[in-house]
Amino acid sequence: xxxxxxxxxxxxxxxxxxxxxxxxxxxxxxxxxxxxxxxxxxxxxxxxxxxxxxxxxxxxxxxxxxxxxxxxxxxxxxxxxxxxxxxxxxxxxxxxxxxxxxxxxx
Numbered sequence: 001x002x003x004x005x006x007x008x009x010x011x012x013x014x015x016x017x018x019x020x021x022x023x024x025x026x027x028x029x030x031x032x033x034x035x036x037x038x039x040x041x042x043x044x045x046x047x048x049x050x051x052x053x054x055x056x057x058x059x060x061x062x063x064x065x066x067x068x069x070x071x072x073x074x075x076x077x078x079x080x081x082x083x084x085x086x087x088x089x090x091x092x093x094x095x096x097x098x099x100x101x102x103x104x105x106x
Contacts, residue, residue: 008050
């Protein structure tokens, strides 16, 4: 969890360090570009990948721990682990597609 917080903190610091480049565009007039959706898409994609990584890690850790405790049911645990991982992967792909749609809309 600490590594995830460090990664999130460094990504936020990089975003704030480059904020002057994001807001350097000429904002006079009604046709000024708005980059909020692109930033939201990037943050959404990053958070979905981060959540998927944490989810896959927890699935693997719990499956290995339960296989170590009861080796006779390792086949059932392995099958259930694959099903849960596939559902998690589907949700991750859905959130990435939504982030891409936001990005290409801007």
